[in-house]
Amino acid sequence: MNEFIPLEKNDASRSLSSYFIPSRDDALEMLRRYNTSDSLIRHAFAVEGVMGHFADRFGEDREKWQVIGLVHDLDYELYPDQHCSKSKEILQAHGWPWEYVRAVVSHGWGICSDIEPESILEKTLYAVDELTGLIASTALMRPSASVLDLTVKSVNKKWKDKRFAAGVDRSIIERGAKMMGIEKNELVTETIMGMRDVAEAIGLRGNL
Numbered sequence: 001m002n003e004f005i006p007l008e009k010n011d012a013s014r015s016l017s018s019y020f021i022p023s024r025d026d027a028l029e030m031l032r033r034y035n036t037s038d039s040l041i042r043h044a045f046a047v048e049g050v051m052g053h054f055a056d057r058f059g060e061d062r063e064k065w066q067v068i069g070l071v072h073d074l075d076y077e078l079y080p081d082q083h084c085s086k087s088k089e090i091l092q093a094h095g096w097p098w099e100y101v102r103a104v105v106s107h108g109w110g111i112c113s114d115i116e117p118e119s120i121l122e123k124t125l126y127a128v129d130e131l132t133g134l135i136a137s138t139a140l141m142r143p144s145a146s147v148l149d150l151t152v153k154s155v156n157k158k159w160k161d162k163r164f165a166a167g168v169d170r171s172i173i174e175r176g177a178k179m180m181g182i183e184k185n186e187l188v189t190e191t192i193m194g195m196r197d198v199a200e201a202i203g204l205r206g207n208l
């Protein structure tokens with residue numbers, strides 16, 4: 001289980017090419033290769049959806065943002081103790097461009113990485129990663145068990161209850177919003193909207 005998964009032939013040749021731009025299909029293949037946990041895969045889809053939503057909002061490259069969202073926790077299932085650093089190693093071995101690798105690693109800034117989020121893509125990933133967890137947990141508490149009718153108000157209520165989803169570090173989300181230069185409520189609203197786009201894939205359509 002802990003063995004390094006060997007590269008495929010075309011992965012090795014990729015590393016020689018400086019023109020390799022990972023597509024969503026490449027990211028999905030990587031995700032499936034290194035992750036089998038339903039909850040981790042759903043989390044990857046949630047972050048992908050939110051990153052895609054923010055890319056549109058900022059007029060950025062949607063697929064690039066989605067790809068980085070999909071693989072941001074790539075190493076977590078197999079190498080939880082080497083989170084971020086193992087992703088860096090794996091992605092680089094597969095010839096992924098530094099811009100993508102850097103973004104992935106920077107989401108763990110202050111926890112498992114010393115690479116600070118700099119670009120708006122990196123700051124967004126940093127801000128929404130934990131928040132998707134709080135939003136998902138809040139949605140599941142509703143009668144609808146859905147993100148489709150979830151309001152910012154409900155999330156804020158749960159935000160204040162420190163025992164609820166205690167693993168979600170609220171201070172990281174606040175720091176992320178500040179980095180992005182947006183209000184926390186706006187961040188929560190937009191993140192809910194991004195998760196609505198992928199409600200089915202992340203198991204949060206509920207009974208609606």
Ligand SMILES: [Fe+2]
Binds near residue numbers: 072073076083107108
């Ligand atoms: Fe992570």
Ligand SMILES: [Fe+2]
Binds near residue numbers: 043072073129130
């Ligand atoms: Fe994550």
